Amino acid sequence: MYPGAVCLRGINQRKTGKIDIISVCVSTFGLTETVTMKLINSSARGPSFTCLTLAFLLLLQCHHIASDFGQKSDSALIVVDNVGGGEGVGGDEEEEAMVNLKVVQPIEQWQTLKPGQAVPAGSHVRLNLQTGQREVRLGEEQLKYWKQEHREREGTQSSFTPDELKQAMKKIKEDLNTYCPLEELKTDMAQLDLIVETDVQIMRRLLDQLNSSNSTAEQRLNILLELEYLVHQVDNAQTLCSMGGLQFILEGLNSSDFRLQESSAFVLGSALTSNPVVQVKALESGALRMLLTILATAQPFRVKKKVLFAVASLIRHFPYAQHNFLSHGGLQVLSELFRADGGRVLQTRIVTMLYDMISQKELISQAGLDPVLDASHEERVRQYSQVSLEGELLEKGWCSLVPQLLESTEHDYREKALRALLVMAPMCLDKYRSDSSLLGSLLSLRDQYLEMVQSEMILGEENGYFAEIVELIDALQVKMK
Incomplete structure (x- = not known):
């Protein structure tokens, strides 16, 4: 080979x-x-x-x-x-x-099949539980064809x-x-009645069907589902935009059918993920304003969940989009959404988004100290310097909102809240120290997770998940002293 x-x-x-x-x-x-x-x-x-x-x-x-x-x-x-x-x-x-x-020619009675031997197609093979040996005999179709006189005439070769x-x-x-x-x-x-299509041909066909006035809502939902699968590939997402598919997706966000809104936001978010070319085209097409409008209006929970995913994908590692997000009141929209979410799911996604924005800017600023970096990095540092995130967080009350997520019973939600609180500490330290409920929550959580750490150690996990949460709590308490 x-x-x-x-x-x-x-x-x-x-x-x-x-x-x-x-x-x-x-x-x-x-x-x-x-x-x-x-x-x-x-x-x-x-x-x-x-x-x-x-x-x-x-x-x-x-x-x-x-x-x-x-x-x-x-x-x-x-x-x-x-x-x-x-x-x-x-x-x-x-x-x-x-x-x-070696090929064994089966007969009408069961016979032992030795290691290394093979059998003709259609034969019956069984495992003899008393002897532990494999046995073979003729199958039904073979019995019809391989009559005794036929076998004697044709002969076999083993x-x-x-x-x-x-x-x-x-x-x-x-x-x-x-x-x-x-x-x-x-x-x-x-x-053979089989059609071989490339991804480009498939997307062109799907877009034609999506644009057809004869397509039903159910058909459009199926089309969007197929597109969401395809646009996970970077090249496919960029090709979809060059075909004009982005405009069809944005039109779906304006649909009166909540299912189409949800699916369109899902396709958009998947196409935007780690794809700067699509991020730029989406921002130029007004996608950010449209997404923020949906988040600010009364919509079903599942629609807002997918729209929030699309927003996070659009602004991730894209300082110019983050600047536009802030200038269009994005943090205010998120704060209202945070307060209205009783299930903590949207709250966790929002806190994760804030953590990413702060961390990305901090990492870029630290890397900017390296004198050998190229001009493109310098331009990125310049763009991040125009993202006035710290002041917006203080003004919109996020120093008091994020600690509320610690009240959740989900360990994952608490962990994300602690990480966000740590990166926000430089701008929120005074708020933290004056927040008695935050101080009490940290003490209570530390005692709770220390018990869990003891259980982890008994099971042989010295550096387990709960030990990591205790380290986050300790680090935050040190900053607040």
Whole structure:
């Protein structure tokens, strides 16, 4: 097998005792580019296999490759052809045979199957619980066909000769460079009523359907679900924007159907994640103002949850978007949303967003001390300097809002609140010291988590999750002294 490929090989034994070896290889370095398919007809002249047949075999078997690749087996699967074939032409050169495969011809009674032996397709195989041995007999279809006189007339061959295997193995190496072009494979698949589409073609089709006036709400929801899966790839998200798909997604945010609003926000957030090109295009298209408007108005919880995800994806590592977020009253919108959330889910997402914004600016400022950084980093530092986050947090009362999340019973929510409180400490220290409820919460939580740490240590976890929370509490208490 050549590097970067996964191969499927099958050995076909004919009634004449001759064999065919079929090999289907898939390049793992670019599956969409080439599929290698080979037919080695070492000593039997029978019906030729086309790319159409091999493509069908590949589709049936490719989902087994990942689980079977690299695994060892003490037996081989030999499929006995039940259709007669003609005589073939063999090669002259010989190569050392490494194996001597044996095929057991089943009979009507159960017989023991020894290690290393294989059986024809359709045979019945069982494990004898008394002896621990595998046993085989003819299957129902075989019983109909393999009558006694037919078996005596045709005869059987229990093993391949070394010469036959030598010729077959030689033929495999000779045909390793035989390729079936992708376009030919597509043509063959089309004859099987299979359509091969690239991601770009799929997105174009989905956008046409989304823009169609004949599409129902249910169909649009399914389209958005497919798009959300595709735009996780950076290139696909950028291509979707160049196709005009961003405009369709933003139109979905204005839909009167809450389900379409939710799905559209989900697609947008996924496309924006770690994708600066899409972030810029979305900001230029007015996506931020539209998202903040939805958060500021009466909407179902599930819609606001996905919209909040889209906002966080839009402003993450994007100082210019953060500046616009603050100038459009983003922190005020979030503070009202924080106060209205009784389930703590949105509160946790909001606190996490604030933590990310503060941490990103702090990290950029610290990295700016390195004199060897390039001009693009200097520009990023300049943009972050225009994000007046500290003053906005103080003005909108976040120094008192974030500690409320410590009242949650969820450990994860508490952890995120403690991390946010730590990064906000330089600007909120006076507020912390005058907040008696915060001081009491920290003391109570520390005692509670110390008990949990003792339980972790009993289980052998010296540096467990609860110990980490205690460290966060201790660090915050030190800053407040």
